[in-house]
Amino acid sequence: MAKRKTHLLIIDPQNDFCDLPAAWCPELPRGGRATPALPVPGSHQDLLRVAQLIERAGPAISNISITLDSHQRLDIAHPLFWQTADGGAVNPFTLISLEDVRTGRFTPRLPGSARERALAYLEALERQGRYQHMVWPVHCEIGSWGQNVHAEVRAAYNAWEERCLGSVSKVTKGTNPWTEHYSAIQAEVPDPSDPDTGLNTALVAELKQADLLLIAGEAGSHCVKATTEHLVLQLSPEEARRLVLLTDCMSPVSGFEASFEAFVADMGARGVALKTATQVEQDLREMANAGIR
Numbered sequence: 001m002a003k004r005k006t007h008l009l010i011i012d013p014q015n016d017f018c019d020l021p022a023a024w025c026p027e028l029p030r031g032g033r034a035t036p037a038l039p040v041p042g043s044h045q046d047l048l049r050v051a052q053l054i055e056r057a058g059p060a061i062s063n064i065s066i067t068l069d070s071h072q073r074l075d076i077a078h079p080l081f082w083q084t085a086d087g088g089a090v091n092p093f094t095l096i097s098l099e100d101v102r103t104g105r106f107t108p109r110l111p112g113s114a115r116e117r118a119l120a121y122l123e124a125l126e127r128q129g130r131y132q133h134m135v136w137p138v139h140c141e142i143g144s145w146g147q148n149v150h151a152e153v154r155a156a157y158n159a160w161e162e163r164c165l166g167s168v169s170k171v172t173k174g175t176n177p178w179t180e181h182y183s184a185i186q187a188e189v190p191d192p193s194d195p196d197t198g199l200n201t202a203l204v205a206e207l208k209q210a211d212l213l214l215i216a217g218e219a220g221s222h223c224v225k226a227t228t229e230h231l232v233l234q235l236s237p238e239e240a241r242r243l244v245l246l247t248d249c250m251s252p253v254s255g256f257e258a259s260f261e262a263f264v265a266d267m268g269a270r271g272v273a274l275k276t277a278t279q280v281e282q283d284l285r286e287m288a289n290a291g292i293r
Contacts, residue, residue, distance in 0.1 A: 003062065004062075004211045004212065004287065005062045005063065005209060005210045005211045005212070006060055006061050006062050006210065006211065006214065006284065007061075007062060007063040007064070007065065007206075007207060007209075007210035007212070007213050007214065008053075008054070008061050008063070008065070008216070009064075009065050009067075009207065009214065009215050009216070009227075010050060010064065010065070010066045010067070010153065010216050010217045011066075011067045011215065011216070011217030011218065011223050011224045011227050011250075012067055012068065012069045012140075012217050012219075012223045013050065013066060013150045013153045013216075013217050013218065014068065014069060014140055014146065014147055014148065014149060014150065014218075015034075015036055015146045015147070015148050015149075015150060016036050016037040016038050016069075016139040016140050016144075016146030016147065017036065017038055017039065017043055017069075017139070017140075017218040017219060018036050018039060018040070018043045018044050018150055018218070019036065019039040019040065019041055019042065019043055019044050020036055020039070020044055020150075021044070024044075024151065026145060034145045034146070036146060037137045037138060037139035037140075038137055038139045038253075040218050040251050040253055040254075041251060041254055042251035043218045043219070043251050044150075046217075046248065046250055046251055047150040047152065047153050047218075047249070048152055049246075049248055049249050049277045050153055050156075050216045050217075050246070050249045050277070051150075051153045051155065052156075052277065053246075053249075053277045053280065053281055054153075054156035054157055054159075055156050055159065056281055057280070057281045057284045057285070058156075058159070058160045058163060058164070059163075060284040060285075060287070061160065061214075061284075062210075063166075063169070063206075063210070064160060064168045064169070065168070065169040065170075065171060065203075065206070065207075066149065066157070066168055066169070066170055066171065067170075067171045067172075067184040067217070067223070067227065068140070068147065068149075068170055068171065068172050068173070069139070069140035069147070069173060069174045069181075069223065070140060070142050070173065070174045070175050071139065071140050071141055071174045071175070071177070072141070072142065072175065072177045073138055073141055074177055075174075075177040076118065076121065076133075076177060076179065076180070077133070077134065077135060077136050078135065078136065078137075078138050079091065079092055079135055079137075079138070080109070080138070081108055081109060081110070081135075081177070082094075082096065082106050082107070082108060082135060083106070083107060083108075084105070084106060085104050085107070090106060091135070092135055092136060092137040093134065093135065093136070093137075094106075094134075094135040095132050095133065095134055095135075096122070096133045096134075096135060097122065097126070097132065097133070098119065098122040098123050098126050101115065101119055101122060102119065117178065121178065121179060121189055124189045125180070125188055125189055128188070128189075130188065130226075131180070131182070131188060131222075133180070140174065142175070169206070171184050171203055173187075173196075175196065176191055176194050176196065176197050178191055179191055179197055181197065182222045182223045182225075183223065183226035183227045183230045184200065184203060184223075184227045185200055185204065185226075185227055185230035185231055185234070186198055186199045186200060186230055188226070204231065204234045207231065208234075208235070208239060210242060211242060212242055213242055213244065214244050214246055215227075215228055215243060215244065215245050215246065215250075216249035216250055216277075217249070218250060218251065219251065219252055219256075220250035220251055220252045220260045220263070221252035221253050221256035221257070221259045221260040221263070222252075222253060222256070224250050225259070225263040228243070228245070228263075228267060228272070229263070231243075232267070232270060232272070237270075237271060240270055240271050240272055241271040241272070241273070243272040243273065244273040244274075244280060245264065245267055245272055245273070245274050245275070246275065246277050246280060247264065247274050247275065247276060248276045248277055248278075249277055
């Protein structure tokens with residue numbers, strides 16, 4: 001009997017998204033401790049449950065993929081990119097609309113064609129109606145502690161790699177500073193000059209091979225939501241029923257709880273299973289006992 005392919009997809013399990021206890025944050029050379037840039041309430045416990053699932057059910061997991069938000073400091077979704085009409089700073093968690101830029105309320109700091117490019121981006125984003133453009137705190141800056149994977153998740157998947165003699169697949173997203181890239185499947189507004197922002201056909205093809213695809217990570221209201229929605233668009237109804245959202249292994253950004261709840265309800269209506277990590281662990285154990293490998 002062919003081995004059942006169970007694939008665990010962990011979306012952005014990175015320090016900057018985790019509400020980590022102070023003891024988990026390293027001391028800085030100039031004093032103080034590193035702090036997560038965009039901590040999602042409940043995320044630390046979410047990821048401890050993910051790590052526990054890998055530790056307990058690892059032999060039944062065929063593949064693990066991790067997506068990694070990876071940004072430049074100067075990014076259209078970071079404060080440094082923008083200024084107010086009088087040249088002032090733009091604070092994190094500021095919403096910027098197409099009309100705001102048209103009227104000059106906010107404008108890019110970059111000279112030249114940056115304003116026209118930002119206008120085109122915002123127009124395309126608003127036409128889709130998926131998200132309003134948000135200025136986030138600088139987060140998951142490439143090379144930073146905040147970009148690193150939650151320590152317990154990394155320890156768990158390292159042990160899985162050693163036991164299985166396999167490698168966890170790492171999927172980088174967000175390096176293009178001109179478009180928001182919540183989803184690991186494609187950017188919100190793909191950049192025609194950058195293939196990495198378009199549909200990630202290789203990732204979709206890999207995920208389609210799974211008999212059971214488990215999805216966890218942060219944040220449930222943004223990167224988990226966007227990735228899952230984009231993925232489902234590439235799947236048949238039958239393939240979508242192979243997906244499982246680990247509902248106790250993801251949490252929304254504060255203020256976006258309703259969006260997260262609507263997403264979970266919509267996925268359930270599309271045939272995606274909604275289960276806890278404990279339920280999935282039990283399912284995998286029962287399948288193993290029944291000889292379904």
